[in-house]
Amino acid sequence: MTAAVPETPTSTGVAITLDHVSHRYITDAGEVVHALADTSIQIPAGQFVCVVGPSGCGKTTLLKAIAGFLRPTGGRVLAGGQPVEGPGAERGVVFQQANLYPWLTVRKNVELGLRFRGVAAAQRRAAAQEALELVGLSRFIDAKPYELSGGMQQRCQIARVLASDPGIILMDEPFGALDAITRRRLQNELLAIARQKKKTIFFITHSVDEAVFLGDRVVVMSPRPGRVVMDQPVQISSHYDHLLLDELRSVPEYTQLRDRISEAIREDEH
Amino acid sequence: MRRRDRTVALGLQVGVFVALMVLWWAVAKAELVRPLYLPGPGAVWDAFVDANRCRPISADSDRIVCGEQGYYLWGHLLASLQRMAVGVGAAVVLGPVVGFLMGSIRWVRVAVEPYLNFIRSLPPLGYLGLLIVWFGIGDLSKYWLLFLAAFPPIVIATINGIRNNREDRIHAAQSLGASRLQVATRVVLPSALPDIINGVRIAVGFAWTTVVAAELQNGLPGIGGLAYQAGVQLRTPLVIACIIVIGLAAIALDSAIKRLGEVLVPWQGRA
Numbered sequence: 246m247t248a249a250v251p252e253t254p255t256s257t258g259v260a261i262t263l264d265h266v267s268h269r270y271i272t273d274a275g276e277v278v279h280a281l282a283d284t285s286i287q288i289p290a291g292q293f294v295c296v297v298g299p300s301g302c303g304k305t306t307l308l309k310a311i312a313g314f315l316r317p318t319g320g321r322v323l324a325g326g327q328p329v330e331g332p333g334a335e336r337g338v339v340f341q342q343a344n345l346y347p348w349l350t351v352r353k354n355v356e357l358g359l360r361f362r363g364v365a366a367a368q369r370r371a372a373a374q375e376a377l378e379l380v381g382l383s384r385f386i387d388a389k390p391y392e393l394s395g396g397m398q399q400r401c402q403i404a405r406v407l408a409s410d411p412g413i414i415l416m417d418e419p420f421g422a423l424d425a426i427t428r429r430r431l432q433n434e435l436l437a438i439a440r441q442k443k444k445t446i447f448f449i450t451h452s453v454d455e456a457v458f459l460g461d462r463v464v465v466m467s468p469r470p471g472r473v474v475m476d477q478p479v480q481i482s483s484h485y486d487h488l489l490l491d492e493l494r495s496v497p498e499y500t501q502l503r504d505r506i507s508e509a510i511r512e513d514e515h
Numbered sequence: 516m517r518r519r520d521r522t523v524a525l526g527l528q529v530g531v532f533v534a535l536m537v538l539w540w541a542v543a544k545a546e547l548v549r550p551l552y553l554p555g556p557g558a559v560w561d562a563f564v565d566a567n568r569c570r571p572i573s574a575d576s577d578r579i580v581c582g583e584q585g586y587y588l589w590g591h592l593l594a595s596l597q598r599m600a601v602g603v604g605a606a607v608v609l610g611p612v613v614g615f616l617m618g619s620i621r622w623v624r625v626a627v628e629p630y631l632n633f634i635r636s637l638p639p640l641g642y643l644g645l646l647i648v649w650f651g652i653g654d655l656s657k658y659w660l661l662f663l664a665a666f667p668p669i670v671i672a673t674i675n676g677i678r679n680n681r682e683d684r685i686h687a688a689q690s691l692g693a694s695r696l697q698v699a700t701r702v703v704l705p706s707a708l709p710d711i712i713n714g715v716r717i718a719v720g721f722a723w724t725t726v727v728a729a730e731l732q733n734g735l736p737g738i739g740g741l742a743y744q745a746g747v748q749l750r751t752p753l754v755i756a757c758i759i760v761i762g763l764a765a766i767a768l769d770s771a772i773k774r775l776g777e778v779l780v781p782w783q784g785r786a
Contacts, residue, residue, distance in 0.1 A: 312686070312690060313689075314686050331689070332686060332689035332690045333689075333690070333692065334690070334691060334692030336690060337690055337691070338686065338687065338690040340683055340686075340687060342683060344681075344683050344684050344686075344687040346684070346701075346702065346705065347781075347782030347785070348705045348708070348780075348782065357688070357691050357701075358691035358692055361688070361691055361692045361693045361694070361697050362692050389781070389782065390782075391782050391785040405691070406691075409691050409692065411690075
């Protein structure tokens with residue numbers, strides 16, 4: 246499988262541009278690690294991109310570069326046409342750990358992004374209410390984060406990002422630490438929300454199944470140094486929009502694509 | 516602990532306490548040790564009660580004396596606690612501020628840390644003499660002493676709290692659009708609160724041992740001063756009563772701060 250760089254003819258409507266991005270760093274032991282090889286990806290606005298690959302394939306490095314948490318040592322990262330200089334409210338991040346603030350209630354956690362921007366209390370409250378309803382957490386609006394289960398904490402984190410209303414949402418294995426049942430339920434909810442909200446979503450996972458189920462497009466990466474080995478549009482979720490989400494999982498095209506991607510990862514290991 | 520375990524533990528503690536009391540009482544009763552060195556529990560209790568009430572100066576006298584050294588025993592305790600409140604109180608206000616600056620601005624830490632460690636390594640009574648020269652023999656020097664004893668542990672705990680902040684928590688706030696100031700006040704500082712409270716707990720314990728010792732000099736009213744004066748006058752029952760009060764006060768202070776911590780940081784150990 247070759248590393249296919251997708252060609253996007255127009256630059257308008259591009260949400261994220263990774264232009265020959267690479268990254269090296271030096272460990273405490275003085276060893277140079279080549280975390281990410283030359284990588285170019287363009288993501289149109291509104292696309293749900295899943296990046297899948299084993300640990301050490303540089304997918305988190307890529308996310309951090311887009312989020313502005315690290316500055317890649319090579320190449321350019323653009324978000325909304327502007328070079329990424331640091332973290333910003335237009336690029337929301339959902340972490341693997343919920344990172345809720347335990348001194349704030351669920352509602353105040355969800356309001357936080359609007360609060361940072363000085364939005365009036367009534368508006369904040371309404372936005373938080375809406376976001377919490379969307380993730381099915383409105384009954385827990387006055388709870389403290391540590392009173393919630395792991396799955397509910399992740400829902401709350403997603404609500405916090407949705408209330409802040411960024412154009413781009415970056416998700417770093419958000420369901421990785423959850424049990425299988427909760428994970429499946431949250432995948433269904435996220436897909437429903439993504440279809441409704443039309444956000445650009447950059448979703449990292451090590452699960453091929455999750456990537457194929459959620460993404461409009463799946464980017465497969467391989468480790469040491471991280472590079473793109475497959476970049477594949479997924480037609481399924483739009484073709485079968487009328488299907489119930491759980492039925493979608495058993496559509497033959499879906500299972501075939503999943504197998505092909507798994508194959509690509511295995512081949513690369515040989 | 517399960518409830519049954521707790522009952523057993525409590526029973527054990529009560530049993531040991533009663534056994535110690537009986538042993539103390541028996542040793543004193545049999546006069547194995549001269550009462551000057553070891554008065555019995557009854558004598559200590561009487562000294563404690565007398566120190567908290569007005570009574571005739573002797574059985575056949577009309578002159579009434581109240582408490583000891585012009586104050587009731589609880590008044591002495593209160594005087595010591597008031598010194599704590601001023602000296603440690605100042606450290607509780609200033610310590611987190613200095614710790615926050617040192618924890619978040621590298622060059623402040625580089626510049627100040629050696630002096631902080633120097634002060635911390637000194638036994639407070641070692642510099643009490645200098646404080647007396649500067650601030651006199653009265654309460655002002657004791658306030659300074661307690662401040663200097665309590666300040667370093669609080670600053671160091673705050674620095675640790677600031678520096679151990681989870682990076683993801685800060686990143687999450689930045690991605691929600693937080694400014695540097697907002698990150699500092701709304702994320703970093705609350706995150707450090709459990710450490711700050713721990714620092715205050717350590718500081719109060721340390722300051723309490725310091726204030727009792729500092730009251731050897733011109734420490735009346737004061738529970739440490741009373742214990743010392745009673746010793747000088749060979750009034751052993753009152754000395755022992757003071758020691759017990761000092762110990763119980765230390766335990767009460769510690770549990771009060773622990774409780775306060777549980778109220779202020781209900782997420783401790785859960786998030």
